[in-house]
Amino acid sequence: MAISRAECVALDASDPLRHLRDEFVLPDGTIYLVGNSLGAPPKTAVAAVTRTVEQEWGGRLVGGWNASGWYDLPLTTGDRIAPLIGVGPGQVAVGESTSVAIVKAVSAALGLRPGRRVIVSDLDNFPTDRYVVEGLVRALGGYEIRDVSGPGGLAGALGDDVACVLMSEVDYRTGARNDTAAVTGMVQAAGALMVWDLCHSAGAFQVDMSAADFAVGCTYKYLNAGPGAPAYIYVHPRHQAEAEHILTGWHGHAAPFAFEPGFRPAEGIRRFTVSTPHVLSFAPLNASLDIWERVDLTALRAKSVALTSLFVELVEEFCASYDLALVSPRDPERRGSQVSFRHPDGYPVIRALIDRGVHGDFRAPDVLRFGFAPLYIGYADVHDAAVALAEVLREEHWRDERYQRRLAVT
């Protein structure tokens, strides 16, 4: 017999992270299992944006670049993200989007491995990762992409022609978690550089990039920094003096305000900044990082494992007679903070579920995704979500005409 709702309520009462839920804005009656796509807003985000507009921008006008620390935001904020990915200060720069950060990381990696002309890309990568590498290859000329299917395909793909490997720590579709230490070691042993995409891992559990060469990630998923919040790039200190990427904008210049005619890279991680930071978007990001500073990442992972395991167990019990199949690894050690199921009518099932207050999302062709942000999702939420999913399937609510047509963003 599965755990009862009352038992879930008791688990919530003794959850050491429980108090954090009150720090987020979540509409009543909503069980939000899409924090892996867009995290919920910290309640302090509004005040942070208001302060930036009224006091910093309104009060100091252009003086804000110096007096409010706007100019250094990419680096000061990077130093606050660093502990979440297991690296030190001066190793992370924040700005632009993940797609742009990948262009920076991969182009820098290619420069560090002259003569090697192959970029290995995982077929399970989020599509934009591969798309931007395609554009890079086309623009640079002379390079090629070698597709592999997961870490298992790496051994056969690595050779002395490989400059770098691009892979995600957690698969966006299945939630499967790769062993970053093992993969990084294997790639480096072949003389190549490892670029990790952390979009679905930072904020889901303690990440350790200390051995990796480069890493990138977004801040609007588990890090709750808001739509369009800037991404980050990590560059290992051993590469910082040599690594040069192709987006040589003025903020990465050694002397941006000397307005020299040619580009000279800045020292250290600053050369991985490009141009004017999106100051207003840094405000909610830093408000969110104020919360993250107080989060025990060991407790976070323990809760994440418990929530995802509970969801798998309850859905498999309540929905045993329907066409659902677990896509995520059954072993919680091999999962991120997400559980995915396959259903032939996955899209209308998710739409019907959302109409009943349980928000998951859909990834083509047939995957239903449920993200469990441990800062604001509890055990009773998991129980209620599994009950609602079973009801949608049992009553066939998803057959309703209005759920069939795809919206632009799924």
Ligand SMILES: *Cc1c(COP(=O)(O)O)cnc(C)c1O
């Ligand atoms: C969300 C996500 C992205 C998004 O990239 P943007 O440039 O921020 O749109 C990239 N890669 C992965 C793995 C993601 O999950």
